[in-house]
Amino acid sequence: MATVRPAAEPDIPRILELYEELTGERHDLTRHETEPVFAEISSMPGHELLVAEEDNVVVGTMVLLIVPNLSHGALPWAIVENLVVDAGCRRRGIGRLLTEYAIARAREAGCYKVQLLSNVKRRESHRLYKALGFKTSAYGFRMYL
Template sequence: MDNLTVRRATTADVPAIVAMLADDVLGATREDAADLAPYLAAFAVADADPHQHIVVAEQDGEVIGTLQLTVIHGLSLKAATRAQVEGVRVRADQRGTGLGSYLMTWSEEKARELGCALIQLTSNNARTDAHRFYERLGYKGTHIGFKKEL
């Protein structure tokens, strides 16, 4: 991971982030990299929220990975603060380099720094490779997630 930095994303990073979100079978059907307006608006809201941490991995001036870490303050689990990881992506030409593991380690360290007792994520049922990746990192499939479009 030579010359690699993980830093808070900026508005200028949104096109690269969206490109990574759209660069797989599932993302290609649900993202629209041609229309950045909704992504820029959502980024502005998230960036203003101190509980949202959208970051990019940058190497030699190029964005090659991203994730979003959300801190959730709740009452369950003895009022434990937890971190939710979403949108973990590594640029296609960087997959298999260890960058995904590096980003997940970064997210765990950041979550601890922010006082979180637990880190969690969801992964689409179709992402079996991702499931194996997370399990290798010590994550356990302890819950079934449900979603409903509104």
């Protein structure tokens, strides 16, 4: 059975492999490039890089951000980003586990909402999010730089 835990530095190569599955882009980053970024992520309050692990193998990952906020009664909000499960491990509840973890952490933090964006092509993911109570409630806009 899979469990969720904070990512550790030795997980970085596997996380990058999962990101390649997510984006279709390969970035051959060195430890010299990734270590300072991981250190910054790890030191930021409210920024969690998480992994799903099964039998000591990282099979999924996501980023959860808890964002301080002055609107909505000064309640924070949460955003899930870069959620991906290994293609060979999908449809086994790992995406659900990660998403439910994010929802629980957001509730613990007193967030008024959890938000996520998902590529329009990821219909399987959309079914999962809707089954967990997410609603299609806004248009999303991106500008890649």
